[in-house]
Amino acid sequence: MKELMPWKLLHSELVFDHRWYKVRQDVVELSNGAIVDDYFLSVRPDVALVFPVTAKREIVFVRQYRHGAGKVLIELPAGTFDPQKEIAESAALRELQEETGYRATHLTKLATLYDNPVKETNKIHLFLADNVELVSAQNLDHTEEIEVLLIPIDAVQEKLSQGEISVSGTVAAVVQLK
Structure with a gap:
């Protein structure tokens, strides 16, 4: 079985920044080489x-x-x-x-x-x-x-x-x- 690897972070940008809610858009490379350019995360405390x-x-x-x-x-x-x-x-x-x-x-x-x-x-x-x-x-x-x-x-x-x-x-x- 292939070892699971973390995704490689290529770029990260805070695209929505409000005191009640923050959203970050990451560009990541998966272990198979695929690039995902629109992975959105809620940045939460x-x-x-x-x-x-x-x-x-x-x-x-x-x-x-x-x-x-x-x-x-x-x-x-x-x-x-x-x-x-x-x-x-x-x-x-x-x-x-x-x-x-x-x-x-x-x-x-x-x-x-x-x-x-x-x-x-x-x-x-x-x-x-x-x-x-x-x-x-x-x-x-x-x-x-x-x-x-x-x-x-x-x-x-x-x-x-x-x-x-x-x-x-x-x-x-x-x-x-x-």
Whole structure:
């Protein structure tokens, strides 16, 4: 069997650059010599996602409208960050407290996953936070409307099985702890 090789990047150009979305057009040479001159990628920031567990063994979830899906969805607290400017752990701690008001004193790294490696450049960094405590009100930006939900750990798997929890990063974190 032939060894798989990375594509050779011949040229790359940012063709759409907006604060909410960036698109890059690459020209690449495949291992068979074929040239693809219009390979478009979404240039996205990394995501830090937290599986926060309270002392009562409740999981802190957030519920919010997601326009791409056109639905209100249940997710774990998460947010984007630039890995050139911030480490994943600090982004996870920051997002947890901003979105929920809960604070963690320690994180355990669960995994780093590629979100959609076919067309997107980002990764999702999953963390476990035990014994989180409510220490403040939410600190949301103007684009966020977030409801905080406390779900007993024993009820999470059922919500996943019933499709109530269906966002990929959240599902990956829940499965990690199964």
